[in-house]
Amino acid sequence: MRCLVVIPAYNEADTIVAVIESLAVVALELDILVVSDGSSDETVNLVRAGGRAVVIDLACNLGIGGAVQAGFIYALQHNYDTVIKFDGDGQHLAEEVAGLLEVLSEDGVDVVVGSRFLVSGGFRSTFTRRLGIRLLEIVNSFFLGRRLRDNTSGFRAYNRRAIKFLAENYPAIDYPEPEEVVLLVRNGFNIVETAVAMAPRQGGRSSISPGRSFHYMAKVLLAIFMTQIRPPVK
Amino acid sequence: MVFDRLLIVASLASLAFLFLVFELIRRRRLDEGYALLWLGCGLFFLVFSIWRKALDYIAELAGIYYPPAALLLLLIIGLIMVMIQFSVVISRQRHQIKALTQRLGLLEERQGRIIRNSDEDSSAQR
Numbered sequence: 001m002r003c004l005v006v007i008p009a010y011n012e013a014d015t016i017v018a019v020i021e022s023l024a025v026v027a028l029e030l031d032i033l034v035v036s037d038g039s040s041d042e043t044v045n046l047v048r049a050g051g052r053a054v055v056i057d058l059a060c061n062l063g064i065g066g067a068v069q070a071g072f073i074y075a076l077q078h079n080y081d082t083v084i085k086f087d088g089d090g091q092h093l094a095e096e097v098a099g100l101l102e103v104l105s106e107d108g109v110d111v112v113v114g115s116r117f118l119v120s121g122g123f124r125s126t127f128t129r130r131l132g133i134r135l136l137e138i139v140n141s142f143f144l145g146r147r148l149r150d151n152t153s154g155f156r157a158y159n160r161r162a163i164k165f166l167a168e169n170y171p172a173i174d175y176p177e178p179e180e181v182v183l184l185v186r187n188g189f190n191i192v193e194t195a196v197a198m199a200p201r202q203g204g205r206s207s208i209s210p211g212r213s214f215h216y217m218a219k220v221l222l223a224i225f226m227t228q229i230r231p232p233v234k
Numbered sequence: 235m236v237f238d239r240l241l242i243v244a245s246l247a248s249l250a251f252l253f254l255v256f257e258l259i260r261r262r263r264l265d266e267g268y269a270l271l272w273l274g275c276g277l278f279f280l281v282f283s284i285w286r287k288a289l290d291y292i293a294e295l296a297g298i299y300y301p302p303a304a305l306l307l308l309l310i311i312g313l314i315m316v317m318i319q320f321s322v323v324i325s326r327q328r329h330q331i332k333a334l335t336q337r338l339g340l341l342e343e344r345q346g347r348i349i350r351n352s353d354e355d356s357s358a359q360r
Contacts, residue, residue, distance in 0.1 A: 054343060055343065056343050057339060057343075058335050058339045059338055059339065062336070066332045073340060074340060074343075077340070172329065
């Protein structure tokens with residue numbers, strides 16, 4: 001079974017090398033792909049110099065959705081069975097990858113979401129951030145007809161069928177995680193959550209600044225609503 | 235007399251506008267798709283400049299007491315339609331740029347790999 005770790009990265013020079021190294025020492029055979037989303041810092045050079053990961057260097061900044069989709073297209077072209085989506089800022093922990101893969105290997109599971117909220121403890125984000133996540137949980141649970149706790153988690157594992165679908169249909173908005181969940185369920189994919197620990201980001205800055213949170217929420221909610229009322233993709 | 239002067243000024247302005255659009259098309263600065271839209275606008279101005287009764291008629295039909303307000307209303311509706319069309323075009327171009335950027339990134343990665351492989355091959359032969 002071939003597994004590709006897709007790391008979308010926008011100016012993550014402070015952390016990207018450590019993230020790749022942490023994935024390299026895990027006792028799993030993982031290929032690593034860094035998709036630099038038009039980074040203007042040393043991200044691309046550092047990853048190339050490391051020689052451990054493949055780099056796709058996007059010519060301009062597409063937003064995380066576009067970068068992730070490029071990763072799925074690469075995975076499809078190179079016949080990977082599994083994709084792990086992993087953050088480049090050190091929030092996600094390499095030792096949790098095995099857990100995601102184990103759940104993915106269960107019968108009928110297409111996508112696994114690493115969830116921060118299934119167990120108490122661990123890292124807690126800011127109040128407004130938690131409020132937004134809670135709101136997304138309510139909205140998505142309403143649309144999906146079932147409870148999904150961590151809709152904004154970017155730590156996910158996908159099987160071949162999901163890779164194929166997302167290579168073509170990945171949401172093109174800036175913060176695609178909640179919409180991706182609705183899109184996948186609407187198109188008949190089975191998503192399962194599993195508990196993971198996460199670390200606070202090790203460097204860089206969140207792509208969602210406080211001033212933009214409102215804009216972010218409005219955009220995401222509109223995208224979710226529209227995804228829900230559209231017929232499934234053929 | 236005042237009425238006639240207005241008719242002449244408005245007609246000339248409309249003609250100037252039509253000429254501007256025409257020139258932009260002739261110099262290939264404007265695609266035909268958008269050109270039709272602006273030519274339509276120009277003709278619209280011209281018709282209402284000459285045939286002023288039409289405005290009174292439309293105003294009456296829409297229950298507007300002051301006919302020039304009807305003209306402004308029509309203009310604003312037209313402008314909004316044009317701007318929506320622009321948003322549609324910009325969105326489409328954004329998707330096209332996204333697809334192009336992804337494809338270019340994937341191709342560059344592939345090209346880099348091929349070059350590295352052939353370098354290794356030639357150094358192995360030596």
